[in-house]
Structures are given as structure tokens and as C-alpha cells.
Amino acid sequence: MKPLTKTVFQSIFSGAVCSAALLMAVALPAQPGPSGKSAPAPHQAKKLTASAIQVERTGPTEDLVIPEDTRVATYENLILQLNKTKKFEHVYRSGDRTAATVPDLVILRLIPEAFKAGSQKQREVTTISGATSIKVKIQFSSRDGKVLLEKDVEGKVRFYGENLRATYDLAKKVAALVNQTF
Amino acid sequence: MKIRIARAKTGTPSKQKEIVWRLLQLAGLLIFATGMVLVATAARALNRQPATPQAAQSNSIPHVKCVVGLESLKPNVKGSLSVLPNGLEFATGKNKVDISTTSILDIFAGQESRQDVSGTAGTLAKVAIPYGGGRIVSLFSHQVEVLTVEYEDSNGGFHGAIFVLPEGKATAVKNQLAANGAKVTPHVQALQQQEQKP
Numbered sequence: 001m002k003p004l005t006k007t008v009f010q011s012i013f014s015g016a017v018c019s020a021a022l023l024m025a026v027a028l029p030a031q032p033g034p035s036g037k038s039a040p041a042p043h044q045a046k047k048l049t050a051s052a053i054q055v056e057r058t059g060p061t062e063d064l065v066i067p068e069d070t071r072v073a074t075y076e077n078l079i080l081q082l083n084k085t086k087k088f089e090h091v092y093r094s095g096d097r098t099a100a101t102v103p104d105l106v107i108l109r110l111i112p113e114a115f116k117a118g119s120q121k122q123r124e125v126t127t128i129s130g131a132t133s134i135k136v137k138i139q140f141s142s143r144d145g146k147v148l149l150e151k152d153v154e155g156k157v158r159f160y161g162e163n164l165r166a167t168y169d170l171a172k173k174v175a176a177l178v179n180q181t182f
Numbered sequence: 183m184k185i186r187i188a189r190a191k192t193g194t195p196s197k198q199k200e201i202v203w204r205l206l207q208l209a210g211l212l213i214f215a216t217g218m219v220l221v222a223t224a225a226r227a228l229n230r231q232p233a234t235p236q237a238a239q240s241n242s243i244p245h246v247k248c249v250v251g252l253e254s255l256k257p258n259v260k261g262s263l264s265v266l267p268n269g270l271e272f273a274t275g276k277n278k279v280d281i282s283t284t285s286i287l288d289i290f291a292g293q294e295s296r297q298d299v300s301g302t303a304g305t306l307a308k309v310a311i312p313y314g315g316g317r318i319v320s321l322f323s324h325q326v327e328v329l330t331v332e333y334e335d336s337n338g339g340f341h342g343a344i345f346v347l348p349e350g351k352a353t354a355v356k357n358q359l360a361a362n363g364a365k366v367t368p369h370v371q372a373l374q375q376q377e378q379k380p
Binding site for chain 2: 057067068069071072073075076077080092093094095096097098119120121124125160162163164
């Protein structure tokens with residue numbers, strides 16, 4: 001009985017080793033080359049550095065009607081969340097004159113792309129409809145106007161919470177993007 | 183046979199007990215749901231009643247929520263909002279924040295609806311009510327006004343403070359501030375009215 005189990009184990013082990021070797025042989029050509037030769041992913045390579053950031057306020061747009069409280073809440077929540085990241089020595093507000101002396105200032109602009117007002121009551125009663133969402137293009141640029149990074153971010157409130165919570169969600173996502181980028 | 187009779191005899195009261203217990207549970211749930219609605223309605227009424235005479239006497243509006251925008255205060259803090267001759271004052275139990283009339287860039291007043299039962303505890307209670315009872319509680323809402331005050335600090339930095347006030351108060355505050363010399367853009371008023379109509 002013992003030699004039989006030994007041969008079974010040996011055959012299973014050899015089969016496993018063979019299949020592992022086969023898998024490695026197939027997988028190796030698919031791997032990228034040595035780190036020096038391969039082109040790294042653009043997001044990983046572009047780590048930006050700045051000692052301060054200035055958040056520009058979002059002005060009213062002609063084609064897209066966003067309530068003023070939503071625009072202001074987005075701006076204020078964004079400043080709160082950027083301060084929480086602790087990536088910058090100072091987070092300047094739009095129009096702050098003291099930002100003029102900072103040499104490596106990065107300017108953050110929010111360009112609204114879509115807005116859906118939604119309804120808290122509808123959300124809570126139906127669960128599937130009434131979501132509030134705000135989609136913006138996040139643009140990091142240098143003082144001379146050179147765009148350093150652009151990305152679309154969407155803030156939502158789907159089930160429970162007031163409509164303005166979508167701006168908090170958006171600000172949290174932008175802060176996560178800042179954490180990745182800087 | 184004896185055993186069967188004994189089982190039948192013991193089974194009947196237990197079933198009755200079960201039925202009574204279920205009825206009691208349902209009654210309890212109904213009382214809980216009704217109580218929640220009544221509490222929400224009563225709280226709203228109590229909040230409103232003392233607000234009117236005080237506001238008329240001292241221009242101070244209690245139970246105002248500052249959603250965001252006042253730097254030394256945490257978001258969603260409650261306090262009283264007063265219109266002073268030289269600006270706007272928001273006071274909580276510990277802190278006071280002033281916005282001077284000269285620093286105000288624009289004021290907006292808009293209407294919104296808020297759930298009668300809200301917040302973390304309210305949401306949990308709504309979720310806990312079985313058979314979708316929470317959805318019925320969600321149907322109860324009241325109108326509020328949202329006051330957005332845009333202002334700048336001493337360095338020229340842009341700020342925006344959002345306050346949630348009882349219905350009809352935001353427009354009064356806006357008019358008072360405008361009368362005191364605060365800047366109010368007229369074309370934005372028309373825009374907001376357009377938004378409210380559809």
C-alpha cells in the first residue's frame with residue numbers, strides 16, 4: 001500500500017511541476033522587458049512636485065446650469081480635502097494675492113462637464129432613481145499655463161444623503177487623485 | 183393515542199401564543215413608525231415656533247446649519263445667524279464668525295427640500311423598519327432655504343459659506359444684507375428663479 005501511494009504522490013508532484021514550468025514558459029514572453037528598457041506607465045512616471053497649490057473657483061457656465069451652492073460647496077470641500085492630504089505646505093484660495101510669490105505653484109481648475117440635480121426624497125423612496133451627480137474635468141497647470149495633468153472625475157450620491165454630498169464625494173476623489181499624482 | 187392528544191393539547195396554546203406574539207410585534211412596528219413620523223413633525227413644529235418672534239426682535243435666526251465655508255468651524259455645524267449693521271454673524275455655542283458687509287461679493291438664496299427624519303440615526307432607523315417602512319418615512323419632508331454667501335478674505339482669497347435656514351428666512355437675510363450695502367448680482371437671481379420653475 002505504501003509504495004503505491006508513494007508513486008501516486010510522485011506522479012502528482014511531477015505533473016504539478018511540469019504544468020508550473022509550462023505556465024512560466026508561456027507567461028515569461030508576455031512579461032515586460034528589464035525595467036530600464038521598457039516604457040513605464042504614464043501615471044506612475046509623472047509624479048508632480050509642488051510646495052503649494054491654488055484652487056481656482058468655478059465660474060458660471062453658459063451651457064451648463066449648476067446651482068451656486070453646488071459650485072461653492074465643491075470649491076470649499078475641495079480646499080478642505082486638499083488640506084487633509086498634507087501634500088502641500090499651503091493650499092491657496094482663488095484670488096489670494098500671497099500666492100504670487102510662490103515659485104512652484106500648481107493651479108487646480110475644475111471645469112464642469114455634466115450635472116444632474118437629483119432628489120433626496122426620490123432616492124430614498126425608489127432607491128434606483130434620483131441620484132445626484134456632478135462631473136468635472138480636473139486640470140493641474142503651472143503658473144505659465146502649461147497643463148500638467150487632466151482627468152475626469154465624477155462625484156455622486158446614490159442612496160442616502162443630501163444632494164450637496166455629491167460635492168463632498170467629488171472632493172474626496174480629487175484628493176485621492178492628488179495623493180496619487182504628487 | 184394518549185401521546186397524540188397530549189401533543190395536540192400542548193400545541194394549541196403555543197400556536198396562540200405565537201399569533202399573539204406576532205400581532206404584538208406588528209403593533210410595535212406600527213407604533214414605532216408612527217412615533218417616528220410624529221416626533222419628526224413635532225420637532226419641526228417646535229423648531230419653528232420660537233424662531234419667529236426671536237428673529238423679528240433681534241434679527242437672529244436660531245437652528246441654522248452652516249454646511250461648509252466658515253474656516254474656523256467644522257462642516258455641518260448648527261448655530262444662530264444674525265444680520266448686524268456691519269455684516270453677518272454666525273454663532274455656535276463656543277465660536278463666533280463674522281463676515282463683514284464690505285467683503286461680501288455676492289449672495290444667493292435658493293429653495294430645497296430636506297427629509298424630516300435624516301442624519302445617521304434617522305437613516306439607520308429608516309433602514310431598520312421592515313417591509314419597506316423606511317420608504318414611507320422618507321416621504322415626509324419639509325422645505326428649507328439655502329443661503330450662499332460669497333466673500334473674500336483680507337488677502338483677496340475667495341470664500342463661500344452655505345447656510346441652511348428655515349423657509350422664507352434666507353430671502354429676508356439676503357434683502358437685509360443688500361439693504362446694508364452688500365453686493366448682490368441681479369442677473370443671478372433671475373437665473374435661480376428659472377431653475378426653480380421646472
